[in-house]
């Protein structure tokens with residue numbers, strides 16, 4: 001079977017914690033050993049044993065145009081030949097910053113960093129500096145990277161491992177992070193009543209993706225915007241996943257809400273390490289060297305990441321891109337729903353654009369508590385059957401799956417065939 005993957009994992013376990021560089025890759029939530037990937041092309045990835053999979057992870061979101069898109073590769077090769085890093089300003093950084101500003105009008109100024117984690121922790125620092133307050137509000141099941149302040153009730157990876165919070169996070173810091181259930185207007189009102197005029201920031205995934213895909217209920221983001229504005233708290237939309245995913249202008253464009261700060265990552269690096277935070281000029285001008293809030297990065301604005309990002313965004317601007325992607329995604333989730341129904345498997349399919357989750361639960365799934373009611377053992381069996389039949393889904397119930405522009409009608413047909421087989425197996429239990 002996956003002999004080379006097994007050998008590599010055995011070796012990895014000796015030299016890396018849990019054998020991986022990011023927890024969910026270890027497949028602990030679904031059972032079995034992880035697959036080691038050798039290459040990717042379009043909608044497919046190939047493992048080190050030569051098996052090919054239709055990929056619905058897409059590196060956890062960045063690869064919206066598929067693996068090794070020829071135009072992205074071309075941009076990368078051209079950049080590679082001129083140097084990989086200077087630690088000095090380049091034209092590409094300005095171009096990417098401008099493209100982000102054009103796509104997100106709320107982002108008047110933007111700073112590039114190297115990961116989503118860096119983006120959110122930096123945005124929080126700005127919010128605290130701007131308000132002179134220390135408390136922040138986040139929502140249960142939302143993940144904003146692994147900075148100390150944000151590793152509280154943080155969704156997928158943490159949920160998967162069953163760690164309530166992480167040891168090593170100073171209690172004094174965690175105490176400044178308040179949490180409320182996602183999509184709960186009553187709890188939201190209560191938070192802003194109890195901590196009246198004390199919050200530096202509220203941070204939210206405007207479409208949650210890290211407890212599985214959970215869209216905002218009507219009124220939730222609107223009320224969050226109103227309350228933060230009323231009480232002078234900075235509203236941070238963490239669009240690391242949703243930015244350029246649920247639409248070119250992200251969730252803020254889709255739902256018509258203007259946050260004060262936005263964090264980005266994933267797609268804007270086209271598969272290379274990147275992150276960004278930006279927003280109102282008055283807030284971003286607090287960042288050094290324009291202002292006193294320190295934040296820096298040796299490799300920030302890296303030429304390769306920037307080149308891949310610029311080219312990816314250019315591909316996304318082509319007419320009809322999101323309409324097509326959304327139509328393909330709709331077809332896939334509708335197909336999954338009808339295959340499940342036919343087999344008598346209870347499924348709740350949440351989808352926004354090209355991100356979706358098939359929860360093994362009667363639903364509705366609107367927050368972390370309802371997501372957690374899913375039958376994760378059934379999901380694990382579903383995942384493993386798909387994997388054996390050449391379909392690579394996220395290895396956790398609490399992660400969003402992603403469709404890319406490279407997925408074809410044939411991919412969908414093969415995926416649904418594998419799903420039919422998997423659901424039939426589950427129906428028998």
Ligand SMILES: *Cc1c(COP(=O)(O)O)cnc(C)c1O
Pocket residue numbers: 114115116117118120143144145146205209210238239240241242265266274275
């Ligand atoms: C992936 C993700 C992050 C963290 O980004 P990294 O690049 O993994 O540090 C933060 N917020 C959201 C919403 C994400 O999906």
